[in-house]
Amino acid sequence: MRARGFTLVEMLVAIAVMAVVALLGWRAIDGMQRGRDINRDHAAGLQRLQAATGQWTADLDALIDTGEIRPIEFDGQVLRLTRNDALQSRLDSEGLRVVAWARRDGPGGSRWMRWQSEPLRSREALARAWQAGGDWGRGGQAAxxxxxxxxxxxxxIYFHRGGSWTNPQSAIGNEAAAAPPAAGTPPRDDAVVNDAAPPVSDEAPPARAGSVPASATPDGVRLVLDLGPGLPQGGRLRIDWVRPTLEAGR
Known part of the structure; x- marks a missing residue:
């Protein structure tokens, strides 16, 4: 008696079942791969966001009032500040830096960028770096x-002055910083008000005391970011910074 084999219909049914099983298995593997890629992109975006906001906070924590210019200023386009050199401690620092933060438009869309100067030791270099930071933030090029x-x-950006959050360009809560120096104020021999700030040489004429009062440093700085579409974490982010030397109860 001859053995009976599979019919053509049975073979076609078996092949169809195997194809469906293979398709389901491939979709499961593809879903796992996509999930892993999404998690990796999310982690990378979060790391970039943490690094950027961490640098922002570090710049504010290292803020130095030189007495020559305002320690921090925002003109609506670029935020500039003077800070201690991160490569040295506040006790043995031999220079300071000007840092600028700005939103710049480019081929890839609007970007949040940061610029910093070389270490500075003279009034003349400080003035040049301050101007260079402003020019870069308004669309200029930096080498x-x-x-x-x-x-x-x-x-x-908002500054906390006079007990409330205000526009940095507003005179509210900033009357002392905007006041002119008192008449008859003797010229200064030193270039830096803050004892922890680095010395500056006498290449330029000395400034007068009171030209940039201590109140020029706000009690707090509020940063509000509307994150772009290139980040997995979208939406609005708010970061509040408080001046470390702010007295309790203020």
Whole structure:
């Protein structure tokens, strides 16, 4: 008696079942791969965001009032500040830096960027770096010192002065900082008000005491970021910084 084999219909059914099983298995593997890629991109975006905001906080923590210019200023486009050199401690620092933060438009869209100067030791170099930071933030080019941080749709800055959050360009809560120096104030021999700040040489004429009062440093700085579409974490982010030397109860 001859053995009976599979019919053509049975073979076609078996092949169809195997194809369905293979397709389901491939979709499961593809889903796992996509999930891993999404998690990796999310972690990378979060790391970039943490690095950028960490640098922002570090710059504010290292803020130095030189007495020559305002320690921090925001003109609506670029935020500039003077800070201690991160490569040295406040006790043995031989220079300071000017740092600028701005939202710059480029081929890839709007970006949040940071620029910093070389270490500075003279009034003349400080003035040049302050101007260079402003020019760069308003669209100028910089040879070096620029870091592209994040895609950014918009950003806002508020200063805490006089017990409330205000526009940095507003005179509210900033009357003392805007006041002219007192008449008859003797010229200064030193270039830096803060004892912890680095010395500055006498290449330029000395400034007068009181030209940039201590109140020029706000009690707090509020940063509001509207994150761009290139980040897994979208939406609005708010970061509040409080001056470390702020007295309790203020």
């Amino acid at each position: 070096e010192g620029v870091v592209d941080l994040l895609p950014l749709t918009d950003w806002q």
